[in-house]
Amino acid sequence: MRVPLIAGNWKMNTTVAEALDLVRAMKDELEKVTDVETAICPPFVSLAPVKELLAGSTIKLGAQNLFFAEKGAYTGEISSLMVADLCEYVIIGHSERRQYFNETGDIVNKKVTAALQAGLKPILCIGESLEENEAGSTEEVLAEQLSLSLAAVVDLNGLTVAYEPVWAIGTGKPATGEQANGTISFIRQSIAEAYGEKAAQEIRILYGGSVNSANAAEFMQQPEIDGALVGGASLKANEFISIVNQTSLIKHRK
Numbered sequence: 001m002r003v004p005l006i007a008g009n010w011k012m013n014t015t016v017a018e019a020l021d022l023v024r025a026m027k028d029e030l031e032k033v034t035d036v037e038t039a040i041c042p043p044f045v046s047l048a049p050v051k052e053l054l055a056g057s058t059i060k061l062g063a064q065n066l067f068f069a070e071k072g073a074y075t076g077e078i079s080s081l082m083v084a085d086l087c088e089y090v091i092i093g094h095s096e097r098r099q100y101f102n103e104t105g106d107i108v109n110k111k112v113t114a115a116l117q118a119g120l121k122p123i124l125c126i127g128e129s130l131e132e133n134e135a136g137s138t139e140e141v142l143a144e145q146l147s148l149s150l151a152a153v154v155d156l157n158g159l160t161v162a163y164e165p166v167w168a169i170g171t172g173k174p175a176t177g178e179q180a181n182g183t184i185s186f187i188r189q190s191i192a193e194a195y196g197e198k199a200a201q202e203i204r205i206l207y208g209g210s211v212n213s214a215n216a217a218e219f220m221q222q223p224e225i226d227g228a229l230v231g232g233a234s235l236k237a238n239e240f241i242s243i244v245n246q247t248s249l250i251k252h253r254k
């Protein structure tokens with residue numbers, strides 16, 4: 001039985017003071033839910049103060065990126081060792097990084113590898129663009145992103161995959177539950193082919209893209225969807241709490 005994970009990707013939002021306020025507004029309610037794992041991924045500068053605020057909490061902390069070298073002359077970058085000091089999770093290969101910061105499959109692979117080596121749990125994001133979707137090449141694109149990202153990775157232990165169709169991110173136009181479930185089922189099948197059935201059954205695959213409290217139930221009702229990577233709605237305490245509560249209710253109904 002895969003434990004559901006709801007992770008909030010705050011992206012480039014919140015000052016340190018705002019981040020702390022947001023955590024304070026969610027903390028008590030999120031901690032009441034014990035059968036869903038929750039993680040928040042604030043900007044780098046807020047990680048240390050948020051970690052302090054979350055001392056002893058069940059809420060996990062994640063970073064939104066890292067650089068693959070351990071240390072050295074890479075001005076402005078943050079390494080896996082630095083992230084591992086503060087966080088359990090790290091988002092890797094988000095489509096915004098692929099789009100705006102030219103992250104290729106090779107770079108994503110190096111980052112996943114560095115994260116795993118540092119003992120971090122990467123949340124690897126994959127997803128097709130609108131053009132690719134309309135051209136009917138979704139599965140081909142996802143299979144390629146997956147194999148490039150995981151090249152030379154032999155053990156998927158600790159890894160989570162997030163399926164985030166680019167056309168659904170920040171657009172208010174999410175996939176349907178059924179669409180997302182079908183595509184995630186394809187992703188799980190691809191993992192089974194490369195890593196075996198056991199690894200495929202164990203790995204968590206999340207959906208991301210315009211998830212909010214009004215549509216969360218539709219996704220969580222799907223058997224292949226193990227949680228969500230939430231962007232905009234994770235910046236509103238009540239929205240995020242509601243998504244986590246609904247996940248708990250739905251995934252543990254039986």
Ligand code: 13P
Binds near residue numbers: 164
């Ligand atoms: P939105 O929930 O704002 O669409 O963002 C999704 C996302 O990119 C999470 O990583």
